[in-house]
Amino acid sequence: MNKKVISITPSLPYLIISYSASPSLAGKNILFLLNGGLAPINYLLWSVVKNAGDSNSVYVARNGNEGLITGNIEKVSLLDIFPLKRRGGFYYGTSRCPIENSEISQVNKTLDKMDAVIRIGGDGSYLDSVRFYTTFQKPTYIAIKTMDGDFRITNKNELEPPIGFSTATSYLIQTIQGLEADAQGSGMLHFAKVAGRESGWIALEIAQHANPTFTLIPEEISSKNWSADDIVTMLSRILIYRMAKGKSYGVFVIAEGSFLAIPDFQDMVSALGIIVKTKQKEWASLETPFAKKLFLYMSLQTSKNPKLSDLFALFPDDEILHLLSPDGMNRLPLAQISTHKVLSLLVEDRLKHMLSDPKRFFDIQPNMSVDMLSFYNSGIIMISLEEFNAVKTAVSKLKFRTQSYCYEARGHAPDKTDRVRMKKLGEFLTQLALSPLEQNGGTQQKSALVMLRQGEPVVFPLNVSFTKFISLELESFKKFEKERDSWAKIL
Secondary structure: OEEEEEEOOOOOOEEEEEEEOOOOOOOOEEEEEEOOOOOOOHHHHHHHHHHHOOOOEEEEEOOOHHHHHHOOEEEEOHHHHHHHOOOOOOOOOOOOOOOOHHHHHHHHHHHOOOOEEEEEEOHHHHHOHHHHHHHHOOOEEEEEEOOOOOOEOOOOOOOOOOEOHHHHHHHHHHHHHHHHHHHHHHOEEEEEEEOOOOOOHHHHHHHHHHOOOEEEOHHHHHHHOOOHHHHHHHHHHHHHHHHHOOOOOEEEEEEHHHHHHOHHHHHHHHHHHHHHHHOHHHHHOOOOHHHHHHHHHHHHHOOOOOOHHHHHOOOOHHHOHHHOOOOOOOOOOHHHOOHHHHHHHHHHHHHHHHHHOHHHHEEEOOOOOHHHOOOOOOOOEEEOHHHHHHHHHHHHOOEEEEEEEOOHHHHOOOOHHHHHHHHHHHHHHHHHHHOOEEOOOOOEEOEEEEEEEOOEEEEEOOOOOOEOOOOOOOHHHHHHHHHHHHHHHHO
16 A cells, blocks of 8 residues: 655645555445535546445435435445436435434444445535544545535635536636627626625636626625625716716626625614514514515614615515525525615616716716726716717616526536546545545544645645635735726726
C-alpha cells in the first residue's frame, strides 16, 4: 500500500501527496447517502461503485437519513448505476430529516454491517458530521454538494467549488444569455431570480460570463446597507439611461436571497410574525388567503412602521403563508416567494411616478445629456428634451417579464467539470472507505471532509470552519463591480 500524508497545521488541511488503497482489500461494505437539497450526484455514486470493485459492496440509503432510520438500504452494482450516471438529480433520493436521539438504535442496526459511510450533503450535513461520527463510530467521509456554491473553506478560491455548482452555473449562464437575446430581439425587460438563498456565488458567476444589465447580490446589499428604495432607484436610473439611448430592454439577475438582505423585507417579515403571534384568535378565524392578506395589511398600517404595508401589498394572496412559514431548517421558502415580481412592480411604479412629476426628478435642457447619469444616487437627472421624450415613450411600451430559476439546475445533467470532479472524488472517497489515511505518527484518520484543489484531493478535519458568503474584497467581485456599469450602459 502506498499512502503518504503531510499534516500542515491543526487548522489547515492534510495535503495528500500520494495515496492508493491496496487492491487486495476485499469484503468491505460501504454505505453511500445524500442529505439536504437535491444535486446531480449519480455520477459520483457510479465512481464509488466502480472503484470499490467486485470484491467490495456499495449500498445506498434511500432518501438519505430516512433510509438510515427505516433500514431502507439497497446494494448497488455497476449495472444498476451505469445507465443513470449522467442523469440529473439523484435517483435514490434525499431528505432533510435529522436523526433524533430516539432513532439512534434503529440507525445503529442499519449501520451494523457497514464498514464505512460516505455522506454527501451541504452545510447542514457537514455541521452534523461530528455528531454522526462520534455517535455511530463508523469511519465517515464527507463530500460537499451545494448548487449555490455557498460552502467555502476560504474566500480566496484556491479550492474548487462544491459538487453541483459548475452544473448550476453552466445551465444558468446559458439560460440568462438566452434571455438577453430574447430581450434585445423582442424589447422585453426580464427580471430573473436565480438560486442562492443566502449568498450570491451563482449570481456573481452568471454576471462574469453573461454580463446582464444588473445583478443583485445579497452580500453587497448587506455590506452597503441598501434599502428597497435604494435598489429600486438604482434599477430605475439604469433603465432611464438605457431608454434614453434607445435600449428599452434588459435582463436583471436577482439572487433569491437578495430580499433577505434588505432591511425593509426583514422588518416586514418580523412585523408579520409579531402580528400573527399577538392576534392569534383573529388570525385563526380567517379562512381565505384574501382575508388573511387584508388582515395583515390593515395590521401593518397601524404598526410602528406603516410604510411596510405598501411593500406587503405587492405580494400575491397565495404567497402570504410563505412569508410566515419557515421550512424544516427554519428558513423562509424564498424559491416560492415572488420577490423578483415584487421588484419589477416597484421599478415599474417608480418609473411612472418619476415621469408624472418631471420637474422633481429631471433637469431637462436642450444641451444636457444623460451620459453623466450616476446609477448610485438619487439626485436630479440631467437629460435633453429629446432623451426625455424617448424615455417617456419607452416607459409607456415597457414589457416586463419575470422568471424564477431556483430548482431547474439541480435536475440538470452534470456538466463536464462536475463529472471530472466527481470521478476524482469518488475514487478517493472509496480509497478512504476501504483503507483510512494515516497522519504523521501513524494515527488513522477515520473521519474527514474531502475537497479538491487543482484536481487533487485535500482532506480536512470535520471541525474546520467554512464561510458561505462572498467577500467584497474578493478579486472576482472587484472585477464585477468595476465592469458592471459598462454592461448596463452598452450591452
